Amino acid sequence: MASPLPPRASLSPAPHVRLSRATVPAGHRRDIAHVLIPEKRIQRRVDELAAAVSADYRGKELVMVALLNGTVAFLADLMRRMEFPLTLDLMGVSSYRSGTSSGELTYTKRLKLDVRGRHVLVIDDILDTGKTLTAVTQELNSLGAATLRTCVLLDKPTSRPTGGFEADYVGFVVPHLFVVGYGLDYAEKYRNLPFVGVLKREVYAPDAAK
Numbered sequence: 001m002a003s004p005l006p007p008r009a010s011l012s013p014a015p016h017v018r019l020s021r022a023t024v025p026a027g028h029r030r031d032i033a034h035v036l037i038p039e040k041r042i043q044r045r046v047d048e049l050a051a052a053v054s055a056d057y058r059g060k061e062l063v064m065v066a067l068l069n070g071t072v073a074f075l076a077d078l079m080r081r082m083e084f085p086l087t088l089d090l091m092g093v094s095s096y097r098s099g100t101s102s103g104e105l106t107y108t109k110r111l112k113l114d115v116r117g118r119h120v121l122v123i124d125d126i127l128d129t130g131k132t133l134t135a136v137t138q139e140l141n142s143l144g145a146a147t148l149r150t151c152v153l154l155d156k157p158t159s160r161p162t163g164g165f166e167a168d169y170v171g172f173v174v175p176h177l178f179v180v181g182y183g184l185d186y187a188e189k190y191r192n193l194p195f196v197g198v199l200k201r202e203v204y205a206p207d208a209a210k
């Protein structure tokens with residue numbers, strides 16, 4: 001039986017971000033209207049998240065379960081800052097979104113590891129309505145995880161009613177905008193931006209701009 005987890009280590013409250021004044025890098029100016037979180041600010045916050053998660057899980061058998069595909073950048077940065085042995089598995093979850101609104105949830109890749117009796121930390125890119133993490137944490141509980149916590153880079157609380165799903169470790173609280181970059185996509189593009197930004201309206205609503 002896995003030993004219990006200590007209370008969460010102190011992590012400063014997730015800052016509320018607004019559109020930054022940072023200029024959009026030239027190569028991305030055609031499609032990106034604004035930078036929301038510049039690269040350096042993301043990296044500083046990932047340091048803080050990794051320190052808190054490490055303090056809580058160092059010396060424990062941690063299984064990190066990251067949700068594909070939006071976590072690719074966040075996961076790569078976060079896990080390399082955790083200086084102790086951990087186990088990684090990936091789960092593919094797709095919300096059949098044809099654009100920018102949530103749809104039905106389907107699993108495109110199931111877990112490979114047995115999480116029974118293990119300490120599981122679920123990593124996701126953004127917590128929006130909470131549908132994804134509600135379903136995924138139910139699934140992991142039914143698979144017998146001993147403890148379960150969640151870590152998200154971004155939280156968009158305006159999409160949820162009070163008392164809705166809350167993550168245990170949160171990077172930034174973002175306004176009610178559709179964001180891309182640092183792993184997050186629009187139609188599978190823009191995951192490679194090193195910052196989090198906001199698309200120009202004409203990219204997702206080409207007719208509205210005319």
Ligand code: 5GP
Pocket residue numbers: 070095102124125126127128129130131132133156177178179180184185186
């Ligand atoms: P939820 O199930 O909490 O509504 O949504 C979570 C998933 O929806 C995220 O993992 C992400 O894939 C997607 N999502 C929600 N908001 C955004 C957003 O602003 N931008 C992008 N690119 N994806 C989002």
Ligand code: MG
Pocket residue numbers: 067068069070071124125126
């Ligand atoms: Mg996602």
